[in-house]
Amino acid sequence: MPLTNFNKHKTLATLITRTLVWVITIFTVGVLIQSWHLSRDIVQEEVKRTSRQTSSLVHNFFEYRLASLQILQDSNAKSDTVENFFNNHDYRGLDYFFLREDNLEPIHSPDFRFISHLSDVIWDDGNALFYGLESSNLTELFHKVDIHSNWNALVTDSQLGLKHTLIRRTPIVQSESGEVLGFLFAGVILDDNAGLLANLLQGSNSDDVILRFGDKFIASTISPDDNYTVQSISDLIYSGETDLSKLLITETNLDVGTKQNILTIFSVQRNPSVLALRNSYLFWIFLSLAVITTISFLTRRWLNRKVTKELSELMVYTKVAVSQDRVEKFSGSSIHEFNHIGNTLSNTFERLSEQEKLFQDLFSFSLSPIIVWTEKGTILQINPAAKKTLDLFEELSQANSKSFVSFINQMRPLVLKASMGATLTGIDVPIGEKVYRWSLSAIQTRDDSTLVLSQGQDITKLVEAEKQSIKARKEAEWSAKARTDFLAKMSHEIRTPLNGILGISQLLKQGGDDGKYQEQIEVLCNSGEHLLAVLNDILDFSKIENGSFKLEKHNFKFKEVITALEGIYRPLCDHKNIELIIRNDLSVNTALNTDQVRLNQILFNLVSNAVKFTHQGHVEVSFTLEPEELNKAAGLKIQVEDTGIGILSNQIQQIFDPFVQSEATLTREYGGSGLGLAIVKNLVTIFDGEIDVSSEVGRGTRFEVILPIETAIGLAENNAKETVIDFNLFPEAVKVLLVEDNHTNAFIAKAFCEKYGMDVIWAKDGKEALEFLKTMSFELILMDNQLPFVSGIEVTKQIRNTIDKTVPIYACTADNLTSTRQAFFAAGADFVIVKPIKKKSLYEALRHFKRYHYYSACEH
Numbered sequence: 104m105p106l107t108n109f110n111k112h113k114t115l116a117t118l119i120t121r122t123l124v125w126v127i128t129i130f131t132v133g134v135l136i137q138s139w140h141l142s143r144d145i146v147q148e149e150v151k152r153t154s155r156q157t158s159s160l161v162h163n164f165f166e167y168r169l170a171s172l173q174i175l176q177d178s179n180a181k182s183d184t185v186e187n188f189f190n191n192h193d194y195r196g197l198d199y200f201f202l203r204e205d206n207l208e209p210i211h212s213p214d215f216r217f218i219s220h221l222s223d224v225i226w227d228d229g230n231a232l233f234y235g236l237e238s239s240n241l242t243e244l245f246h247k248v249d250i251h252s253n254w255n256a257l258v259t260d261s262q263l264g265l266k267h268t269l270i271r272r273t274p275i276v277q278s279e280s281g282e283v284l285g286f287l288f289a290g291v292i293l294d295d296n297a298g299l300l301a302n303l304l305q306g307s308n309s310d311d312v313i314l315r316f317g318d319k320f321i322a323s324t325i326s327p328d329d330n331y332t333v334q335s336i337s338d339l340i341y342s343g344e345t346d347l348s349k350l351l352i353t354e355t356n357l358d359v360g361t362k363q364n365i366l367t368i369f370s371v372q373r374n375p376s377v378l379a380l381r382n383s384y385l386f387w388i389f390l391s392l393a394v395i396t397t398i399s400f401l402t403r404r405w406l407n408r409k410v411t412k413e414l415s416e417l418m419v420y421t422k423v424a425v426s427q428d429r430v431e432k433f434s435g436s437s438i439h440e441f442n443h444i445g446n447t448l449s450n451t452f453e454r455l456s457e458q459e460k461l462f463q464d465l466f467s468f469s470l471s472p473i474i475v476w477t478e479k480g481t482i483l484q485i486n487p488a489a490k491k492t493l494d495l496f497e498e499l500s501q502a503n504s505k506s507f508v509s510f511i512n513q514m515r516p517l518v519l520k521a522s523m524g525a526t527l528t529g530i531d532v533p534i535g536e537k538v539y540r541w542s543l544s545a546i547q548t549r550d551d552s553t554l555v556l557s558q559g560q561d562i563t564k565l566v567e568a569e570k571q572s573i574k575a576r577k578e579a580e581w582s583a584k585a586r587t588d589f590l591a592k593m594s595h596e597i598r599t600p601l602n603g604i605l606g607i608s609q610l611l612k613q614g615g616d617d618g619k620y621q622e623q624i625e626v627l628c629n630s631g632e633h634l635l636a637v638l639n640d641i642l643d644f645s646k647i648e649n650g651s652f653k654l655e656k657h658n659f660k661f662k663e664v665i666t667a668l669e670g671i672y673r674p675l676c677d678h679k680n681i682e683l684i685i686r687n688d689l690s691v692n693t694a695l696n697t698d699q700v701r702l703n704q705i706l707f708n709l710v711s712n713a714v715k716f717t718h719q720g721h722v723e724v725s726f727t728l729e730p731e732e733l734n735k736a737a738g739l740k741i742q743v744e745d746t747g748i749g750i751l752s753n754q755i756q757q758i759f760d761p762f763v764q765s766e767a768t769l770t771r772e773y774g775g776s777g778l779g780l781a782i783v784k785n786l787v788t789i790f791d792g793e794i795d796v797s798s799e800v801g802r803g804t805r806f807e808v809i810l811p812i813e814t815a816i817g818l819a820e821n822n823a824k825e826t827v828i829d830f831n832l833f834p835e836a837v838k839v840l841l842v843e844d845n846h847t848n849a850f851i852a853k854a855f856c857e858k859y860g861m862d863v864i865w866a867k868d869g870k871e872a873l874e875f876l877k878t879m880s881f882e883l884i885l886m887d888n889q890l891p892f893v894s895g896i897e898v899t900k901q902i903r904n905t906i907d908k909t910v911p912i913y914a915c916t917a918d919n920l921t922s923t924r925q926a927f928f929a930a931g932a933d934f935v936i937v938k939p940i941k942k943k944s945l946y947e948a949l950r951h952f953k954r955y956h957y958y959s960a961c962e963h
């Protein structure tokens with residue numbers, strides 16, 4: 104069965120076989136090396152022992168040889184024949200004597216003999232001639248012999264070349280007289296002495312011997328048949344590299360007489376034990392290799408048959424399971440581990456297959472549209488829900504409806520983005536009448552390619568609901584604005600007639616004496632004032648609501664605030680029979696730079712509530728100035744405490760909401776709009792301050808306000824006195840042009856002016872005013888701002904530019920905004936009166952007119 108990837112990866116059988124072969128090889132080599140070492144040590148020891156033995160044999164041989172020569176020589180010297188030779192000179196008899204001796208002891212005989220008398224050699228046995236030694240050589244040797252040495256190693260130059268000899272002399276003594284007659288010399292030739300070498304060979308148990316005299320090789324038994332020469336042996340000796348496996352060379356040094364180590368014998372022995380050992384090892388190595396090869400071959404075969412076959416089956420099983428959809432049970436293996444792996448894989452495949460089926464079902468039966476895309480943005484798989492969503496009734500490849508193409512075009516860039524790794528959510532794509540919200544994320548496949556999974560959700564209703572909610576919010580905002588605008592307009596509309604009522608009632612109050620009507624007018628006046636206060640609250644609140652409210656800061660004396668407070672609330676408290684306590688920690692001349700009107704509004708709202716809801720006891724108002732700290736401005740702390748009815752704890756949080764009153768019945772009993780505290784709260788917020796309230800029903804309430812405040816310096820003392828109105832300001836009637844569109848306002852203003860004896864002409868708009876000015880001259884113009892067609896500011900500009908540059912123009916404006924004042928002054932107005940025109944404000948304006956314009960006009 105061919106298995107994939109077998110070229111790249113090794114088979115299990117190969118791996119096991121290799122491991123086995125390596126293990127056996129290492130083990131065998133180890134054993135061989137160890138036994139080689141052991142044997143080699145033994146052999147070396149043996150070689151050393153043999154060497155010692157050989158050396159000792161050589162020594163013994165030489166000693167024995169020389170000793171036997173010595174004994175024979177000494178006995179010969181003592182023989183009668185030798186002694187008689189000196190008496191009868193019987194040379195022949197001496198020759199026979201030694202010949203006989205040599206025949207008797209051939210082994211112990213010397214190579215040559217000679218006898219000396221005095222300083223001459225008188226006899227020799229003639230053997231020396233065989234070695235090339237003539238009588239001159241013998242005489243030379245005789246003279247060279249050291250009388251103190253037993254044996255002498257001597258060299259002489261013979262006719263056959265240099266001859267190396269061992270020579271010993273022994274005295275020949277006359278037995279009767281003891282006189283030394285001469286000396287008997289015995290010599291041994293060392294060069295090419297076949298007999299000596301043969302004996303040496305035999306005695307030393309060697310294959311060959313080599314003799315060295317001094318440093319010269321003089322004899323050897325080496326024949327041309329041998330595979331070594333004297334030279335090669337000599338090289339080995341001098342290099343010290345004796346190859347034990349080939350030859351064993353033993354060096355024996357011998358001393359002769361006084362000359363130490365003069366003679367060296369090299370015994371050459373072939374080394375059979377080492378050779379045998381080497382051969383035996385070679386044999387075993389080859390045998391081991393053969394065994395290992397056989398074992399590996401057999402193991403491989405066995406493994407192939409057993410393991411690989413089983414493994415192949417397992418692999419084939421996994422391959423089939425992976426490549427095909429159906430998953431079959433593993434048929435089992437005779438190897439336990441493979442059996443276990445096979446069964447585990449089988450279970451895993453089954454589980455995977457179940458999961459795959461589950462996912463497929465989820466994909467197919469999902470109600471949400473699911474589409475799987477390739478990373479290039481083409482559809483790979485699409486579930487039935489998605490087909491339904493896209494109205495796909497044909498095959499994907501044939502789909503080309505307009506909505507389908509538009510969908511693909513919208514999705515493709517998103518798919519490409521998601522395939523880079525981004526997870527996209529909340530992508531709304533309209534399909535036909537509906538809107539689907541898609542989520543896209545990348546998935547990695549087994550073959551490492553990227554797919555993009557997109558899932559959609561029908562959010563048509565949600566989108567509709569979102570649209571509705573946006574519409575509703577807009578409508579709510581619009582209606583809130585409309586409400587605020589309406590409130591602003593209405594309160595303005597109501598204020599104008601109300602000003603009329605108030606103005607008239609003030610005029611009536613001034614003029615009439617009738618006590619009965621005076622009281623009714625008083626009620627009329629108070630009701631009007633109250634209605635105006637409520638209206639002002641509504642107006643302020645709507646201004647705050649639509650964000651057009653701004654603080655108008657200016658410098659003022661704090662004392663003015665207290666004076667006003669005293670002026671308004673002391674009479675009220677006295678009237679209600681409650682005590683008003685004012686505690687002021689601020690110094691008398693403290694000047695502040697803030698919006699005085701709004702500060703008063705906060706204070707008066709709190710105090711008027713305290714007075715309103717207190718029936719006995721006191722209302723205590725205290726002021727403290729908290730010093731400036733790091734990163735914190737100075738703070739004006741206002742505390743309003745009363746002993747009134749208190750507020751229920753569950754309502755204390757709501758009292759700052761607009762139109763809220765702690766009890767519905769309160770409205771009827773105490774009046775009020777429920778806007779006061781809402782305005783206070785908003786104003787405090789605009790001031791960047793804080794407000795806090797604590798209360799107990801039946802015992803009283805305490806409000807605490809802290810406002811960041813700037814203190815001002817160097818304000819002139821302002822002695823606010825109660826203004827006494829003097830209607831006789833002008834000795835003659837002043838000619839006044841009143842420009843006012845509203846009848847009531849015009850009527851009241853006219854009535855007030857007439858009280859000062861003025862001559863008033865009324866123009867109801869800017870155009871009419873300009874007409875009057877062209878034909879008549881006036882000493883004063885009272886100019887309203889909100890005129891039809893052209894505003895008061897514009898009319899003022901036109902008067903100044905075209906008609907009269909000098910006539911005093913006193914503007915009247917309902918909003919007390921600095922911007923409006925500045926615009927009037929810029930247009931050329933001389934003074935600004937804040938509407939509604941009241942007795943006091945008109946008086947102050949006219950006083951201003953009198954001081955700055957009237958007399959100067961008269962002088963002109």
Ligand code: ADP
Nearest residue numbers: 712713716758764765775776777778779780804
């Ligand atoms: P109103 O015009 O009704 O006074 P506010 O906004 O000023 O409206 O006050 C809201 C409600 O808070 C009041 O109706 C009253 O129930 C309660 N309240 C305010 N101040 C006090 C106080 N000092 N003592 C008792 N209740 C108070």
